[in-house]
Amino acid sequence: MKLITEVNNPLVTDRVTRLRDVRTSGREFRQFIKEITVLLATEATKNLPVTEVEVETPLQVASGQLIARPGPCIVSIMRAGNIMAETLRDLISEASIGFIGLARQAVTLEIDDYYTNLPSDIADRNCIVVDPMLASGNSLCVALRKLVDAGVPQITVVNILACPEGIQRITSEYPDVHMVVAKIDEALNDKGYILPGLGDAGDRVYGTDDH
Numbered sequence: 001m002k003l004i005t006e007v008n009n010p011l012v013t014d015r016v017t018r019l020r021d022v023r024t025s026g027r028e029f030r031q032f033i034k035e036i037t038v039l040l041a042t043e044a045t046k047n048l049p050v051t052e053v054e055v056e057t058p059l060q061v062a063s064g065q066l067i068a069r070p071g072p073c074i075v076s077i078m079r080a081g082n083i084m085a086e087t088l089r090d091l092i093s094e095a096s097i098g099f100i101g102l103a104r105q106a107v108t109l110e111i112d113d114y115y116t117n118l119p120s121d122i123a124d125r126n127c128i129v130v131d132p133m134l135a136s137g138n139s140l141c142v143a144l145r146k147l148v149d150a151g152v153p154q155i156t157v158v159n160i161l162a163c164p165e166g167i168q169r170i171t172s173e174y175p176d177v178h179m180v181v182a183k184i185d186e187a188l189n190d191k192g193y194i195l196p197g198l199g200d201a202g203d204r205v206y207g208t209d210d211h
Contacts, residue, residue, distance in 0.1 A: 102143065
């Protein structure tokens with residue numbers, strides 16, 4: 001299995017370009033995050049287990065497949081991941097949502113691990129971890145360690161933007177994790193921000209900066 005998939009689709013690249021634009025309003029920014037999440041969902045969910053069923057159509061009985069239960073757990077790396085998690089939950093009615101609260105120190109870039117809330121049956125569920133940005137990989141590594149230690153059998157990570165430094169760290173430390181991204185950017189700056197990036201996704205989603 002490929003460790004990372006960059007979804008190179010015109011609809012995705014269009015939305016990423018709009019996200020980057022400093023003139024994009026908060027309302028538009030949230031909508032584009034949701035749209036990109038939907039566009040990445042097919043790739044991110046392609047390995048979910050299914051159950052064979054038969055259903056009755058208006059004309060005859062047909063065989064088909066449903067997502068196996070228990071459904072996946074969508075794990076939001078708070079706070080920016082919440083909007084992606086809710087969007088995926090609308091697509092996967094069988095899914096639950098877990099939350100991992102992590103905050104990055106502005107100067108040291110160290111991670112404050114302040115909140116974890118995961119389903120009690122997490123070891124029976126595949127997990128889809130969502131966070132708009134994969135920068136240094138510090139936050140994601142903390143989240144992945146929690147899930148691995150909890151016995152999660154399969155993990156997929158969904159990011160909108162990722163950079164080579166973060167990708168290298170995740171693929172080296174967690175080689176069994178599949179990563180799905182909308183765009184791989186150029187690099188990190190000395191403050192740990194992705195370039196060219198789109199700024200702080202959480203601030204732009206929740207209106208806590210000038211956008």
